[in-house]
Amino acid sequence: QRGMNLTDEALKEVMQQIIKLNPKPGGDAGEMNKVDSYIIPDFFIFNNAGRLELSLNNKNAPDLRISDTYREMMREYERGSKKDKRQKEAVLFIKQKIDAAKWFIDMIKQRQQTLAVTMEAIMNHQKDFFLTGDETNLKPMILKDIAEKTGLDISTVSRVANSKFVQTEFGTYRLKYFFSESLSTDSGEEVSTREVKKILSDMIEREDKRKPLSDEQLTDMLNQKGYNIARRTVAKYREQLNIPVARLRKQL
Structure with a gap:
């Protein structure tokens, strides 16, 4: 600014450019088409006058059934008077395929049941969030919590x-979004680390950009609000939120 004799306004204009x-600039050449990256939710949650309603998206899992053609074919073979070796092999082959199809359909139904049970447990645990859309209403929740409620294995819940994604009136979220560790407050209450991140983000958003808040100042402010948190943890959360350090947030 001094070298080119620029005013503050002129420097701001150049910086904006x-x-x-x-x-x-070459990075856009291989950019994925937005249509290809469109998210199709696996669940829908509706707020029906304060009562949450869950439904599965069945577009990816249409109603499966065994074609009557194969059943009729098997009945014809069984009705036949002459049961030579070739007919017996045909009947056995069709029966094996029908049994395999039944097993496959049962597995799909079991999968749908697993998805529904898991999502319902998450919905009930995070009911306040699904009713309000407020991140600070998210409760601490880990995979083990949902595994214990559903009776499923932790690895199943993790997958x-x-x-999977859920569509709500506040947006579409990956289910992983609702899981977070807990943090204790001065009163001994356990709160979600996501709640702390939201408060941290709001603090930085409201700061004076000419004098951005340092990690130490942010830590003190959170401690004053009753959140027992160390400076290195604040720095970690800030990085997870993709927020740069104070000196890089400074504006003229």
């Missing part, structure tokens, strides 16, 4: 949480 530039 630089911020808009892409330092890696569901990492790969």
